[in-house]
Amino acid sequence: MLTELCLFLKNWFEIEKCYGDFRIADGVLTYSDGTLPPLQDGQYFRIIGSVFNDGVYLHSPNASEPPSEALRDEEFTGSVWCLALPKELISLADEISAWCAKYEGADSTAMSPFNSESFGGYSYSKSSGGSGAGGSGTGAGGWQSAFASKLQRYRKV
Numbered sequence: 001m002l003t004e005l006c007l008f009l010k011n012w013f014e015i016e017k018c019y020g021d022f023r024i025a026d027g028v029l030t031y032s033d034g035t036l037p038p039l040q041d042g043q044y045f046r047i048i049g050s051v052f053n054d055g056v057y058l059h060s061p062n063a064s065e066p067p068s069e070a071l072r073d074e075e076f077t078g079s080v081w082c083l084a085l086p087k088e089l090i091s092l093a094d095e096i097s098a099w100c101a102k103y104e105g106a107d108s109t110a111m112s113p114f115n116s117e118s119f120g121g122y123s124y125s126k127s128s129g130g131s132g133a134g135g136s137g138t139g140a141g142g143w144q145s146a147f148a149s150k151l152q153r154y155r156k157v
Contacts, residue, residue, distance in 0.1 A: 001093045001100075002044065002085070003055040008144060010156040012046055013089075016082040023075045024053060037080045044085045049078020056083070092150055096143045104142060 006012050021032035029047070030036055039045055039059040047053045052072040144151070 001097045002090070003046075005089070005093050005096065005151075006046075006056060006085075009151060009154050011154055012081060013083045013085050014046070014081040015084045018080045018082070019078075021075065021077050022047075022050075022080060024050075024071050025073050027071045029057075029059070029071065029080065032075065037082070039080075039082055044083040044090075046081040046083060047078065048081070050074060050076045086154070089154055092147065096147055099146060100143055103146075 016038060018037045022037075023030050023032050023034075029039075029045075037045070041060055043059050044056055045059055046056050052074050053070075053076075057071060141148075
């Protein structure tokens with residue numbers, strides 16, 4: 001969700017960009033020579049130029065689990081951006097994920113992109129209000145509309 005959220009905001013909160021040849025092995029990101037990018041434990045980073053791993057991840061090399069189970073092994077030439085995501089934005093991403101699970105899931109009544117349908121003598125219309133409930137799921141802007149007021153302060157134009 002953080003990758004999609006930063007893309008929507010047009011704001012990556014980058015503080016440093018590293019370019020070169022990188023290797024991901026067992027969930028650990030390093031330069032090809034084995035040195036680590038300048039990331040702190042618990043810092044988010046963005047990978048660009050990878051075949052399998054473009055996106056935002058959490059760096060945690062001292063954890064008992066691999067730094068990111070989502071990273072697939074590969075070598076690539078690209079960039080790694082060191083990010084400074086605000087805690088409030090990370091919490092908001094969790095809130096948006098929960099909203100999406102509720103209103104944009106396959107079993108959600110808001111799943112249909114149609115505001116009205118009619119067939120075989122039957123017809124219905126969904127609410128078009130922007131309250132975040134009922135018919136305001138994917139068809140009326142989804143999470144972007146539901147969280148617009150909270151996202152505005154982070155958005156770059």
